[in-house]
Amino acid sequence: MISPEALPPYQRIAAGIRARIDRGELRPGDRIPSVREIMADEGVSTATATRVAAVLRADGYAHSIPGVGTIVAVPKKSTSGPDRLALLRATGSGFRSGENVEIVGAELAAAPADVADALGMDEGAEVVRRQRLYRDDEGVVTVSTSWLPGAFADAAPELLVAQPLPAMTFGLVEERTGRRAARRRDVVAVRPAPDDAAAILGIAPGAAALTMTNLYWDQHGDATEYAVDVLAPGRELSAHYDLE
Numbered sequence: 001m002i003s004p005e006a007l008p009p010y011q012r013i014a015a016g017i018r019a020r021i022d023r024g025e026l027r028p029g030d031r032i033p034s035v036r037e038i039m040a041d042e043g044v045s046t047a048t049a050t051r052v053a054a055v056l057r058a059d060g061y062a063h064s065i066p067g068v069g070t071i072v073a074v075p076k077k078s079t080s081g082p083d084r085l086a087l088l089r090a091t092g093s094g095f096r097s098g099e100n101v102e103i104v105g106a107e108l109a110a111a112p113a114d115v116a117d118a119l120g121m122d123e124g125a126e127v128v129r130r131q132r133l134y135r136d137d138e139g140v141v142t143v144s145t146s147w148l149p150g151a152f153a154d155a156a157p158e159l160l161v162a163q164p165l166p167a168m169t170f171g172l173v174e175e176r177t178g179r180r181a182a183r184r185r186d187v188v189a190v191r192p193a194p195d196d197a198a199a200i201l202g203i204a205p206g207a208a209a210l211t212m213t214n215l216y217w218d219q220h221g222d223a224t225e226y227a228v229d230v231l232a233p234g235r236e237l238s239a240h241y242d243l244e
Contacts, residue, residue: 009044010051017052018061021072032062032070099141103162104131104200108150115147118215118226126150128159130169133200141235143197146227152177169225170216179218181225187213188237197230212237 007015017033020026033041038049053070056062063073109129116123128148134141146169153159155176165172174180193201193209203209209230216225231237 010048010055013038013042013052014055017056021061026072028072030072032056032072034069099134099136101164102133103164104133106130106160106162108153115226119149119223128153130159140201140232142229142231143200144227144229146225148225173224179224181216182219183217185215193230201232203233
């Protein structure tokens with residue numbers, strides 16, 4: 001990883017502002033420091049300060065409003081669990097404008113082999129299973145299914161209620177157990193759509209579908225949640241990186 005000190009000044013300053021947005025210090029609608037403020041605070045030229053806003057806009061972290069200035073925007077990347085966690089921590093909500101969720105199911109279930117392996121338990125052990133259907137202004141986005149250790153239901157019985165959770169599973173688990181999502185692994189693959197997800201998405205069971213699988217660990221290194229998103233036809237996953 002490139003040290004922030006090694007970046008060009010405009011990228012270093014933009015990275016610092018992005019970090020403030022990710023931490024929730026700057027929220028959607030807040031004003032980004034102006035060119036004049038950046039020049040005064042960072043001791044850089046007008047040209048350098050002007051490029052900062054351009055970088056933030058290109059990354060989806062900001063947009064400009066005539067007569068107002070450059071305003072913080074919610075980054076529009078992939079619709080996935082990791083993005084929702086970042087949104088939750090940055091804005092207090094895991095949803096972008098126009099999005100909504102329907103909880104399709106919430107119950108205790110026996111862990112399938114892949115879930116048991118991911119969560120470090122025996123196959124058939126009791127787990128919480130929550131399934132959601134996300135929609136936005138363009139229609140269905142994804143069917144998302146999460147599995148969590150069954151013991152979490154003792155501390156957070158809301159996990160077994162088929163209703164949206166204000167702070168999502170991440171926030172509720174942290175609040176009730178102190179176990180904070182601290183690390184994750186993402187796997188993107190084209191896989192056969194499970195029968196339940198296929199029925200919700202209106203595609204043939206076993207049809208090829210774009211999926212993202214996420215495994216989360218807490219601050220102690222123990223697995224807390226295993227999730228699989230099956231994206232609706234026509235949806236895509238994207239990510240943006242600075243290459244210099």
